[in-house]
Amino acid sequence: MTEQSLIYHEDLQPDHNIALGERTLSKAEIITFGRSYDPQPMHIDEEAAKATLVGGLCASGFHTCAVMMRMACDGILNRMASLGSPGVEEVLWKKPVRPDEPYHARYRVLEKRDLASRRDVGLSRITVELFNSKEELAASWISIQMTRRRSPLETLPERQSASPRTPLADIWSGPAEAAGSLPDGYFEDRQIGETVAYPPHTFERGAIIDFARQFDPQPFHLDDEAAKASLFGALCASGWHTAAIFIRSIVSARMQANAAARANGIRLPAYGPSPGFRDLRWFKPVFVGDTVEFRSRISRKVDLKSRPERGLIVNDVQGRNQKGEVVFAITSQILAERHTPYRPA
Known part of the structure; x- marks a missing residue:
């Protein structure tokens, strides 16, 4: 073209x-x-x-x-x-x-x-x-x-006043549970502030290109020269690739902890599905060889009149690279079974 x-x-x-x-x-x-x-x-x-x-x-x-x-x-x-x-x-x-x-x-x-x-x-x-x-x-x-x-503008437009954006939560300075140590808990038992740290993942060149070929074949994810000429300056992972690694980190840890709990005879609550997510932000490109670690922290719990047997657990999730820079953030949501159905006052 x-x-x-x-x-x-x-x-x-x-x-x-x-x-x-x-x-x-x-x-x-x-x-x-x-x-x-x-x-x-x-x-x-x-x-x-x-x-x-x-x-x-x-x-x-x-x-x-x-x-x-x-x-x-x-x-x-x-x-x-x-x-x-x-x-x-x-x-x-x-x-x-x-x-x-x-x-x-x-x-x-x-x-x-x-x-x-x-x-x-x-x-x-x-x-x-x-x-x-x-x-x-x-x-x-x-x-x-x-x-x-x-055609580039001759002069820059005036900056429009915008609603102040909620600052990014600090989920890195405090303690965190190791991934795979916390099985799914009932809605009432989950605690706001509960934080989990997940193992780092290194984005290899072949994996970046393979994912992009399947799902996001834009030039800056596939071709070195095109990427060099883009705003990113070098070959980088699709944002959806980063998101896929985030969900793999969280789900794999849950499955590991749940399997151990079931092996000990513990009955676990039902989780899911998720209605979606909010505020997915790609702050910086994830380049070939970058290593990203993720953390999640429960930020809210929402009672649901429409689904009294479930509650909505909201997590702030972030990924940071080997330089300590936050490159990824998302507000995830999942339904969790309750001990007792919600009855509004």
Whole structure:
């Protein structure tokens, strides 16, 4: 594709739906991703999945996001002068994504503006939505997209006043439990401030490229020269790759601790599914050879009138690199079984 034929920031039209095509996931694809990144029973074992709340095999929510990202790349991003994204405001998982069922997606610009710090870059707030064959919304996200301008602005726009963003919580200076030491506990027993540290993960070149080829084939994740010319300056991991490693770290630790507890005859509460997450932020690129360690801390517990037998546990999760820089943050959410149903006063 030539520079002249690319879609630039000026070309983006708010409220215009762009069809991203259709995608069907096989059982093998769902299980392969689940085993690699989210090894919960409903994603890796067809029989065990029948006994879970989702009632059968379904894709990991992060697999769904990765597939939506691939559809967005094929449908529009690889025809855009895309410069990546600093994060995702919110992801909603509304319906399980099942094997051998057709899904289609669409991309829509909600609003756009010029970037106050750079004349050659614009920002757009976009949504990607995934629908099943019944036209039911299965999943959606709202994120920020950076796109190069065809013609740089002559002068920088005035900075718009914005609502102050909640500062990033410090979850690194205090003590933390070792990953794999805490099995799932009932909602009432989980404590706000409970912190877990997970083993570090090093992002190797081959793994970065393999994930990008499958789910996020933008040039700065695949090609050294293209990455050097991008805002990132060098080959870096897809943000969804970083997110996949985060969920693998947490789920693997839970499964390890749960297995040990069950071996000792302890009855564990049911967990899941997750309704989605908020405030996913990619603060810095994760480059080849970077080592990222994750921590999670329970920040809130929410009683649910709509599901009195469950409560919502909210975690602040961060990843930092070998320099001590926070490169990743997310507010995760999961449903947890209660000892006794919630009865509002």
